[in-house]
Amino acid sequence: MDSLELAYLPATDALRAFRSRNLSPVELMEAVIDRAERTEPDVNCLSERLFEEGLAAAREAEKRYAGHGPAPRALEGLPVAAKDEHPIAGRLCTEGSLLLADEVAEETHPVITRVQAAGGIIHARTTTPEFCCAAFTQSKLWGVTRNPWSLGHSCGGSSGGSGAALAAGNAPLATGSDIGGSIRIPASFNGVVGFKPPYGRVPSMPPFNLDTFCHDGPMARTVADTVLLQNTIAGPWPGDVVSMRPKLELPSSFEGVAGLRIALCVNLGDYDVDPDVEANTRAVADALREAGAVVEEVRLGWTRELLDQAAWAHFGAIFGPSIGEAAADSPELLTGYARAFAERAAEAAGKITFLEGLELEGRLYAELGAVLERYDALLCPTTAVPALAADDEYTQTRLTIAGVEQEHYMAMAMTIGFNICSRCPVLSVPSGFAANGVPTGVQIVGRTYDDETVFRVGAAVEQLRPWAYVSGRRPLV
Known part of the structure; x- marks a missing residue:
């Protein structure tokens, strides 16, 4: 198998090859490093390269598979790209901001700790927008991160670097976080899989572990690989009072969808949706019907x-003030979009109280809950457009969707409702490609804490409509 094929090898396949001694962790690490070095000048998705440490860890993993030392662990020898927002003790913790350019983390995020404890190798860290407050990835600290499928388009945000790294073949697994769609938007834009776990399923660090909109989760190129990483990072943690026990262990395979009842809602109420996105969403629904689901x-x-x-x-009560406090002393160092976010959050805080927001959250879940009482899952687009422009901050530009000019670019993100309804698990999987060659995605939304069903449906979609990477179709970058 040549280096390019190895770079796109699914993690589950790599583990089988490691165990049979047909592949060495060192060979896989060398392949993803080679791919990263070839693609990074164009894609720019890595905030920190830990390649030497990665190779050293791969050599240690190779010894374990050869029977020297302890037995191999669940992720032994697999390269994992870590979202830069996930702190690692002793390493820079900048949030993509010049304001924190010299900040060093004192603690390691539990997601990273669990990846490393399972034998996963953090060989790279991935870019984010400043303070993770945008649905595209660019900053004064790292520059613009681009979509490997189309360099003029954005990789999404805020886990955009992770999504782009997967699409470019720089890692088989990546970590992400999601406060308004930050795992699912990059999954859709880059044609990969992303899971927003229900609130509390995956532990996080104070204070944002107490923010019900916030979720840490896995990203990968296949559903099985996403399950592999989710099973590694889920479960209770002493530092997080909301982390759920007992740990939910997802199965490694799923039965088909015959007999499942699936609701299809293309516009989630009143979103304007790009025709290519709608067509691909309906094609997924048709495929599920043909497999025996009632859609x-x-x-x-x-x-x-x-x-x-x-x-x-x-956001006006929690996320916005956190950015405003950081920017108070040197606002000129902030990106335009981060300033705009903080200003919008402050304005909202003056208009609507947190209590009134909670009342609205209850109304919104009542609508969704009534649908999920009748159906096993809901199917809808992840984003209303295939992708945003890579170089635009959207502070001045008005986005047009299906011929309709939008008041704010986030009108394309059909994700925020499921952060509001945060106990619902949501899996984003590829749905096809738009006419411009950029991937599109669908969300599979489950009943509260019913993670298994969304993966069951996602695995069926993957089998019924195989997407890029598994069929040999890959970005040309």
Whole structure:
């Protein structure tokens, strides 16, 4: 197998090859490093390269598979790209901001600790927008991160570097986090898989572990690889009071979807949706019907106005002030989009109280809960457009979707409702490609804490409509 084939080898396949001694962890690490060095000048998705440490760890993993030392662990020898937002003790912890350019982490995020304890090798860290407050990835600290499928398009955000690293073949697994779609948007834009676990399934660090919109989760190129990483990072942790026990262990394979009842809602109430995105979403629904699922189109009583009010009441109380405090002394160092976010959050805080926001959250879940009482899962687009432009901050530009000019670029993110309804697990999987060659994605939304069903549906979609990477179709970068 040549270096390029190795770089795109699924993690589950790599583990089998390690165990049979047909592949060495060193060979895989060398392949993803080679791929990163070839693609990074164009894609720019790595904030920190830990290649020498990665090779050293791969050599130690190779010894374990050869029977020298302790037995191999669950992720033994697999390269894992870590979102830069996940701190690692002793390493820079900048949040993509010049304001924190010299900040060094004192603690390691539990997601990283669990990856390393399972034998996963953090060989690279991935870029984010400043303070993870945008749905694209660019900053004054790291520059612009681009979509490997189309360099003029964005890789999404805020886990954009992780999504791009997977698409470019720089890692088989990556970590992400999601406060408004930050795992699922990059999954859709880059044609990979991303899981927003239900609140509390994966532990996090104070204070944002107490923010119900916040979720840490796995990203990968296949559903099985996403399960592998999710099973590694899930479970209770002493430092997080909301981390759930007992740990949920997802199965390694899933039965088909015959007999499942799936609701289809293309516009989630009143979103404008790009025709290519809609066509690909409907194609996924048709494939599920052909596999024996009952797929019925439903109306959801959501409006973007209500979603925005609920979201900004929340951001105005928690996320916005955290950025505002960091920027108070040197606002000129902030990106335009981070300033705009902090200002919008402050404005919202003056208009709607946190309590009023909670009341709206309850109304919004009541609508979704009624649908999920009748159906096993909900299917909808992940984003209303295939991708954003890579170089635009969208502080001045008005985004147009399906011929309709939008008031804010985040009108393309069909994700925030499921951060509001945070106990619902959501899996984003590829749905196809737009006419411009950029991937599109669908969200599979489950009943509260029913993680297994969303993976069951996602695995069926992957089998029924094989996407890039598994069929040999890859970015040309």
